[in-house]
Amino acid sequence: MIEAELSRSVARWCSGASxxxxxxxLSGGASQETWRFDIVHPDGPIGAILRRSPKGYGAAPxxxxxxxxxxxxxxxxxxxxxxxxxVMHVLVPEDDLGTGFIxxxxxxxxxARKILRDDEYATARPLLARQIGGILAALHRLPRNRLPxxxxxxxxxxxxxxxxDYRSLNWPKPVFELALRWLxxxxxxxxxxxxxxxxxxxxxxxIIGADGVRAVLDWELAHLGDPxxxxxxxxxxxxxxxxxxxxxxxxxxxxxxxxxxxxxxRKVDPARVKFWEVMxxxxxxxxxxxxxxxxxxxxxxxxxRAMIGRRASETEIDLLRLLVPRGS
Amino acid sequence: MQDEPTPIELTxxxxxxxxxxxxxxxxxxxxxxxxxxxxxxxxxTRQLTREEGSDANEVERLRALLGEDGSVMELNRAxxxxxxxxxxxxxxxxxxxxxxxxxxxxxxxxQPNYASYKRELERGG
Numbered sequence: 001m002i003e004a005e006l007s008r009s010v011a012r013w014c015s016g017a018s019x020x021x022x023x024x025x026l027s028g029g030a031s032q033e034t035w036r037f038d039i040v041h042p043d044g045p046i047g048a049i050l051r052r053s054p055k056g057y058g059a060a061p062x063x064x065x066x067x068x069x070x071x072x073x074x075x076x077x078x079x080x081x082x083x084x085x086x087v088m089h090v091l092v093p094e095d096d097l098g099t100g101f102i103x104x105x106x107x108x109x110x111x112a113r114k115i116l117r118d119d120e121y122a123t124a125r126p127l128l129a130r131q132i133g134g135i136l137a138a139l140h141r142l143p144r145n146r147l148p149x150x151x152x153x154x155x156x157x158x159x160x161x162x163x164x165d166y167r168s169l170n171w172p173k174p175v176f177e178l179a180l181r182w183l184x185x186x187x188x189x190x191x192x193x194x195x196x197x198x199x200x201x202x203x204x205x206x207i208i209g210a211d212g213v214r215a216v217l218d219w220e221l222a223h224l225g226d227p228x229x230x231x232x233x234x235x236x237x238x239x240x241x242x243x244x245x246x247x248x249x250x251x252x253x254x255x256x257x258x259x260x261x262x263x264x265x266r267k268v269d270p271a272r273v274k275f276w277e278v279m280x281x282x283x284x285x286x287x288x289x290x291x292x293x294x295x296x297x298x299x300x301x302x303x304x305r306a307m308i309g310r311r312a313s314e315t316e317i318d319l320l321r322l323l324v325p326r327g328s
Numbered sequence: 329m330q331d332e333p334t335p336i337e338l339t340x341x342x343x344x345x346x347x348x349x350x351x352x353x354x355x356x357x358x359x360x361x362x363x364x365x366x367x368x369x370x371x372x373t374r375q376l377t378r379e380e381g382s383d384a385n386e387v388e389r390l391r392a393l394l395g396e397d398g399s400v401m402e403l404n405r406a407x408x409x410x411x412x413x414x415x416x417x418x419x420x421x422x423x424x425x426x427x428x429x430x431x432x433x434x435x436x437x438x439q440p441n442y443a444s445y446k447r448e449l450e451r452g453g
Contacts, residue, residue: 172401172408175427178418181411242443303364310371313434317444320431324424326451 002035002097006050009095009102010039014088017041020048032067036105047107052091052100063221069148070219071101073196080142082135083207083215106215108207112241115208116250124212129252131212132201132234133260139216140195140227140266147196152224154190158279159183162286169289175316179282182323188272191226199223201230202239203249228269231257232276237318238284278322285315336376343369374437382433389426 007019023037032053039046051067065073068090077084085103115121153161163180166173199221207215233239235247235254243250248257258268292309294300333341346366354362383400390403393416398406410416418424428448435445 172404174404174407174411175431177408177411178427181414181417237444240443244443244447303361303368307364307368307371310438313431313438314442314444316431317435317442317448320428321444321448324418324427326428326448 003037005095005097006037009089009091009097012094014039014041014046016043017046021045047105048088049085049103049105050097050100051103052098054098055096063151065148065150065220065222067100067220069150069222071103072148073142073219073222074103076142076146077139077216077219080138082138082142083213085215106207108209108214110204110207110217112203112239112250115203116241116243120210121208124208124210125251127212128208129246129248129256130260130263132206132248132251133231133257133262134264135213135216136198136201136227136230136234137261137264137266139198139201139230142196144196144224147224150196150223152194153197154225155183155187155275155279156189159187162279162282165286165290169286169293171289173285173312173316175319176282176285178323179278179319183275183279183282186275186278188226188269188275191228191272192269193227194224195227197223197225197227197229199229200233202234202236203241203251204239206249226272226276227266228272229276229279231261231268231273232278233280235273235277236280236284237321238281238314274322278319281315281318281322285312285319288312288315334376336373339369339373339376343373371437374440378433378437382436386426386430386433389422389429393420393422393426 003020003023006023010017010020017039019040020037021040023035026034026036026049032051035050035052037048037050039048051070053067071087071090074084075087078086085106087101087103089102091097091100091102109115109118109121116125159180166176166180198216198219200218201216205216205218206213207217234249234257237244237247240246240250246252247254254270254273258270258273261268288308288311291305292312295302295305295309343366346362346369351359351362351366387400387403390400390407391397394403394406394410396403396406407416416423432445432448435442439445
């Protein structure tokens with residue numbers, strides 16, 4: 001029972017804690033799990049989240065920064081004014097919980113469709129595009145010399161990597177070929193400034209409350225690169241969840257996003273943002289293909305995974321809308 | 329030749345049974361899984377209904393575009409290679425129209441409720 005290990009762990013680093021209650025798994029693949037629980041404390045319960053790789057699952061997938069780096073980034077983000085949960089504890093071998101960390105639980109909503117439809121967020125929604133611009137500016141300003149070790153990726157390398165991933169699927173997609181050509185022809189080269197890039201900053205990975213963004217989650221794809229990548233990714237149509245005329249996560253316009261970013265003292269390069277939006281659309285399409293491959297070959301023979309393979313065509317129509325708009 | 333009912337009719341009968349008789353009895357995660365299962369059967373029904381016609385049109389466009397013959401898979405492979413080599417691009421007459429028509433036919437099967445698809449249908453199919 002995980003509550004026993006958690007109780008022993010919190011007793012060591014949370015002064016006054018006498019145990020934990022309500023441990024429940026929120027999500028989990030084979031290698032990474034997220035649990036919620038409450039720390040029992042004389043001042044009242046403390047809401048907490050455990051992110052961990054269970055024992056025996058130390059190695060991170062190649063693109064992932066790893067849980068130790070994630071913990072360090074979230075702590076740095078918290079200190080740098082990026083809405084972020086406070087990291088309370090990084091797991092040590094004595095915890096007997098695997099590798100990972102425990103953070104403060106931030107209340108709010110992460111389900112994109114609810115954030116876009118529910119009345120509770122109606123006042124926050126029109127403010128979010130601009131607010132996200134400000135948050136990304138703060139994130140891109142986090143001090144390089146305090147970052148954990150991260151992979152470094154520029155546009156040229158990413159194009160080559162996605163091309164390899166696509167070719168390994170061995171299923172001809174003329175629209176993806178066209179996108180790869182376009183990306184090579186529009187490769188902006190190395191960024192003027194290399195910064196921390198979140199790598200998966202989008203509607204669905206943000207905790208939103210009635211007051212706006214409360215936390216930025218899922219730092220596992222963080223890397224060093226072109227800061228415009230994050231601005232392009234947040235605009236990918238797949239993360240607008242039907243609100244296709246509001247590019248920034250279904251919340252608002254690129255102008256609002258750019259204004260928020262520039263008001264925080266950083267410069268936007270709209271051509272690079274467009275490049276990364278095309279790249280991001282193709283990236284999600286290839287990931288859909290990858291899910292299909294794992295469904296076919298791997299242990300996860302689930303219907304959900306199978307159906308994600310049939311979502312690659314969504315990115316094909318979005319690529320055509322970006323590269324060959326009709327009536328143009 | 330196989331007998332009736334057709335695969336389309338059989339698949340649709342299963343989907344309707346799950347949707348109308350079983351779904352109301354189930355809740356929670358299993359209800360979510362059941363919805364996915366019904367969506368799959370609906371997709372299969374759409375594909376069985378449309379694939380023959382859309383593949384024939386696709387092959388016809390590909391033959392004209394490439395000046396060669398083959399199966400729909402072979403021709404798609406050939407087109408993909410020629411785009412990759414830069415021998416065919418958006419300046420090639422017919423390429424944009426072909427990619428749009430093919431993609432619309434895919435979405436009609438995969439995700440007919442996808443917002444981008446519905447928008448493009450409104451613009452004239």
